[in-house]
Amino acid sequence: MGVLQKLSELNLVIKYRKQLKPVLTSYLHFFENTETSVWGSITEDDEQGIKHAVVQSGKHKGPIVEIGALFGHTTNLLASMKRTGVILITVENFTWNPFSLPPEVHRQFTMRTLRYALKHCSTQVFDGNAADFYLANGTLKPSLIFIDAGHDYESVRKDIDWAVSTGCPVISGHDYTVAHPGVVKAVDETFGNNISLYGSVWIHQRRECE
Numbered sequence: 001m002g003v004l005q006k007l008s009e010l011n012l013v014i015k016y017r018k019q020l021k022p023v024l025t026s027y028l029h030f031f032e033n034t035e036t037s038v039w040g041s042i043t044e045d046d047e048q049g050i051k052h053a054v055v056q057s058g059k060h061k062g063p064i065v066e067i068g069a070l071f072g073h074t075t076n077l078l079a080s081m082k083r084t085g086v087i088l089i090t091v092e093n094f095t096w097n098p099f100s101l102p103p104e105v106h107r108q109f110t111m112r113t114l115r116y117a118l119k120h121c122s123t124q125v126f127d128g129n130a131a132d133f134y135l136a137n138g139t140l141k142p143s144l145i146f147i148d149a150g151h152d153y154e155s156v157r158k159d160i161d162w163a164v165s166t167g168c169p170v171i172s173g174h175d176y177t178v179a180h181p182g183v184v185k186a187v188d189e190t191f192g193n194n195i196s197l198y199g200s201v202w203i204h205q206r207r208e209c210e
């Protein structure tokens with residue numbers, strides 16, 4: 001690489017240093033913590049939990065709802081595991097991703113990743129806030145709800161409250177770890193010991209449904 005090219009690259013780094021700082025911080029975080037998260041998505045251990053949750057939910061009627069798609073990795077896993085014809089709705093507002101992509105780029109990336117599931121696997125994206133989805137779907141009774149959006153206590157509390165209010169037989173979510181005390185608090189408060197854990201995926205099954 002020539003000196004001029006190096007200088008021009010350095011200029012770009014200086015010009016975009018504000019935008020690059022969060023990207024670098026997030027990059028180093030996920031680079032250092034591969035055991036608990038794969039770039040904001042689930043690990044192989046976590047996958048076992050999702051597979052188990054889908055099998056359990058297959059005994060019941062109703063769509064599968066995912067709160068928080070990110071780039072569609074768990075959405076694709078759910079789509080690949082569920083029975084044909086079961087509707088899968090994923091709710092995503094494109095407010096966070098580990099690479100600080102702008103929302104419109106994040107949306108484009110995710111919609112492209114989900115192209116096959118959207119076309120062939122009865123999968124839909126609700127492009128908006130979970131709160132708006134809950135307001136618009138007061139009578140929905142899903143067979144499985146997978147919660148993996150905001151990880152602060154208030155957000156998880158609201159997601160779980162809605163999930164419980166639907167009467168859903170299998171409620172699950174990601175990141176039940178010390179790194180996410182808000183998730184642990186909201187889950188423990190609601191379900192106590194009545195959860196099973198696969199990696200950091202928690203699953204609650206209504207007792208009469210086990």
Ligand SMILES: C[S@@+](CC[C@H](N)C(=O)[O-])C[C@H]1O[C@@H](n2cnc3c(N)ncnc32)[C@H](O)[C@@H]1O
Nearest residue numbers: 041042068070073074093095096129130149150
């Ligand atoms: C941890 S990521 C989801 C990871 C994904 N389930 C996976 O394992 O591949 C959380 C996602 O939830 C979205 N999100 C956060 N708060 C939300 C809200 N209130 N409504 C909808 N989506 C939300 C973020 O934009 C982000 O894409």
